[in-house]
Amino acid sequence: MSEEKETVNAQMQRLASLGFMVAGVCHEVSNPLAAIHSMLQILQSKRGVTPETLEKGLASIGSNIARVLAITKRLGDFSRVGSDPPGPVAMDAAVEEAISLLRHSSYGAGLRVEYRGAPGAAVLARPGSLQQVLFNILLNAAQAMQGAGLIEAQARIVDAKTLVLSVRDCGPGIPLENLQRVFEPFFTTKQAGEGTGLGLAISYEIVHELGGAIRAYNHPQGGACFELLLPLCEGAA
Numbered sequence: 001m002s003e004e005k006e007t008v009n010a011q012m013q014r015l016a017s018l019g020f021m022v023a024g025v026c027h028e029v030s031n032p033l034a035a036i037h038s039m040l041q042i043l044q045s046k047r048g049v050t051p052e053t054l055e056k057g058l059a060s061i062g063s064n065i066a067r068v069l070a071i072t073k074r075l076g077d078f079s080r081v082g083s084d085p086p087g088p089v090a091m092d093a094a095v096e097e098a099i100s101l102l103r104h105s106s107y108g109a110g111l112r113v114e115y116r117g118a119p120g121a122a123v124l125a126r127p128g129s130l131q132q133v134l135f136n137i138l139l140n141a142a143q144a145m146q147g148a149g150l151i152e153a154q155a156r157i158v159d160a161k162t163l164v165l166s167v168r169d170c171g172p173g174i175p176l177e178n179l180q181r182v183f184e185p186f187f188t189t190k191q192a193g194e195g196t197g198l199g200l201a202i203s204y205e206i207v208h209e210l211g212g213a214i215r216a217y218n219h220p221q222g223g224a225c226f227e228l229l230l231p232l233c234e235g236a237a
């Protein structure tokens with residue numbers, strides 16, 4: 001296939017996967033907008049609104065606006081980084097960068113992260129997209145452990161074409177009924193305002209577009225594990 005055709009196909013695939021999310025996005029954005037709308041109507045219709053009602057109403061409007069902004073920011077980041085061309089990305093450097101971002105986040109202080117790398121291995125990826133995937137997996141782990149404990153990550157070359165990155169945390173794991181759902185757009189168990197439920201859905205799209213895969217399971221000794229299969233970049237090691 002010519003390079004141009006490949007680019008067009010990849011673009012069409014991205015548009016199709018974004019299209020797949022549109023119905024969910026409409027639903028998730030119109031709920032908070034409807035809530036803002038009815039709260040405004042309540043505040044406008046009442047003469048002599050008490051300071052408590054006003055305060056509650058404004059707080060509700062504020063949190064609903066924050067939710068819409070969180071969703072549009074996630075989708076905006078997804079579409080922006082999607083424009084980098086795929087190329088060889090040094091795996092160890094990408095993972096170290098994501099770990100360093102996590103250490104500088106509000107979850108960094110109580111975490112230990114151990115990474116066993118695959119020196120010299122390069123995968124085929126868009127650098128910004130891969131960073132989103134890695135950071136979301138690590139952040140989810142840190143959130144599940146409430147910011148304290150050990151995250152173990154390991155990159156292994158499993159055959160001539162594939163690198164597997166596994167990330168295990170020491171949190172409570174994922175209940176069986178949720179294991180199939182964690183990659184669904186907007187599936188979240190986090191408090192309102194803490195998660196959009198788009199992190200893994202976007203990661204799934206990014207990884208599959210690259211010809212890779214992502215799966216979640218619980219470790220027999222406890223904690224959740226995420227496994228990322230990525231195509232090795234030939235001749236880039």
Ligand SMILES: Nc1ncnc2c1ncn2[C@@H]1O[C@H](COP(=O)(O)OP(=O)(O)OP(=O)(O)O)[C@@H](O)[C@H]1O
Nearest residue numbers: 140141144182188189190195196197198199200224
């Ligand atoms: N390491 C983990 N341990 C336990 N549950 C997890 C883990 N990773 C993901 N999950 C579950 O999968 C859900 C979906 O994760 P995802 O990253 O898609 O969204 P989120 O983290 O809830 O929101 P966002 O990524 O927008 O912050 C989480 O809400 C959580 O229930």
Ligand SMILES: [Mg+2]
Nearest residue numbers: 136140199200
């Ligand atoms: Mg997440």
